[in-house]
Amino acid sequence: MITDQELDILINELYESYGYDFSGYSKASFKRRVDRLYQLDGFTNFQSFLSKIIDDSDYFSRMVEEITVNITEMFRDPHFYRILRTEILPVLATKPFIRIWHAGCSTGEEVYSVAILLKEANLLEKALLYATDISPPVLEVARKGVFPLRMMKQYSENYMASGGKKDFSHYYTANYGLAKFGEDLSSRMVFSQHNLVSDRSFNEFDLILCRNVLIYFDKELQERALHLFDDSLAKLGYLALGTKETIKFTSMQKRYKQLEKEKIWRKTH
Numbered sequence: 001m002i003t004d005q006e007l008d009i010l011i012n013e014l015y016e017s018y019g020y021d022f023s024g025y026s027k028a029s030f031k032r033r034v035d036r037l038y039q040l041d042g043f044t045n046f047q048s049f050l051s052k053i054i055d056d057s058d059y060f061s062r063m064v065e066e067i068t069v070n071i072t073e074m075f076r077d078p079h080f081y082r083i084l085r086t087e088i089l090p091v092l093a094t095k096p097f098i099r100i101w102h103a104g105c106s107t108g109e110e111v112y113s114v115a116i117l118l119k120e121a122n123l124l125e126k127a128l129l130y131a132t133d134i135s136p137p138v139l140e141v142a143r144k145g146v147f148p149l150r151m152m153k154q155y156s157e158n159y160m161a162s163g164g165k166k167d168f169s170h171y172y173t174a175n176y177g178l179a180k181f182g183e184d185l186s187s188r189m190v191f192s193q194h195n196l197v198s199d200r201s202f203n204e205f206d207l208i209l210c211r212n213v214l215i216y217f218d219k220e221l222q223e224r225a226l227h228l229f230d231d232s233l234a235k236l237g238y239l240a241l242g243t244k245e246t247i248k249f250t251s252m253q254k255r256y257k258q259l260e261k262e263k264i265w266r267k268t269h
């Protein structure tokens, strides 16, 4: 286990060497993840752990992947997707072009889920889905659109609970334990690396999804990310957060109106 002081040294070195600033991540869970990696890779002293991270950029990449939580699934919280289907997409349908940003997209399951909703609403052709994450390895997986076949039973159930009516297997080709999603879906997606701690707004969006990411940030960093989303949202655009996240008690609250039932806010001015 590393000490709190060593954790501070590590955070500082990561910033100095790689420009990644983890000082705004919630300390307790961040430390747990670093400790886990330290033990998993069999380190016995902090100095050798630190040297490995600083001297070996591949190991640094592995570290980023391990200390950020990448858990995700298709149609996660099906009711959220039902509300997207029934209340948000009909509004977006009136626009000539639809821009969506998935911030913290992990391995892409959320992006493919939204692309399926758009396709079923006949909106995919006029939509672009920008999907970003801090971690290059998860973006590589997302780009391929290939997920474990064993997950499809649960994803199919989630899809149906979200109001999906098709046979879910219609969307992928099964091969050697893998499910490859169609290129009609991925052709409307743009994947790129983007760090919510330090990078800027890069477009204007009608809908931003940042689900289950802010939960790992402290209050100050959450405010920074929310300002970034505010700068990146068109007037009357929507912001969707995870079930345990909120803009309540932040400076954004007065400029947004929450939809009933779900963690979705609309920018009012």
Ligand SMILES: C[S@@+](CC[C@H](N)C(=O)[O-])C[C@H]1O[C@@H](n2cnc3c(N)ncnc32)[C@H](O)[C@@H]1O
Binding pocket: 068, 069, 070, 071, 072, 073, 076, 103, 104, 105, 106, 107, 110, 132, 133, 134, 135, 138, 194, 195, 196, 197, 210, 211, 212, 213, 242
């Ligand atoms: C738990 S996953 C959420 C995936 C998906 N949005 C969902 O709800 O299923 C959190 C993702 O946030 C990413 N992340 C963590 N810190 C980030 C940052 N500073 N900038 C961008 N993405 C970040 C992680 O790499 C991880 O893929």
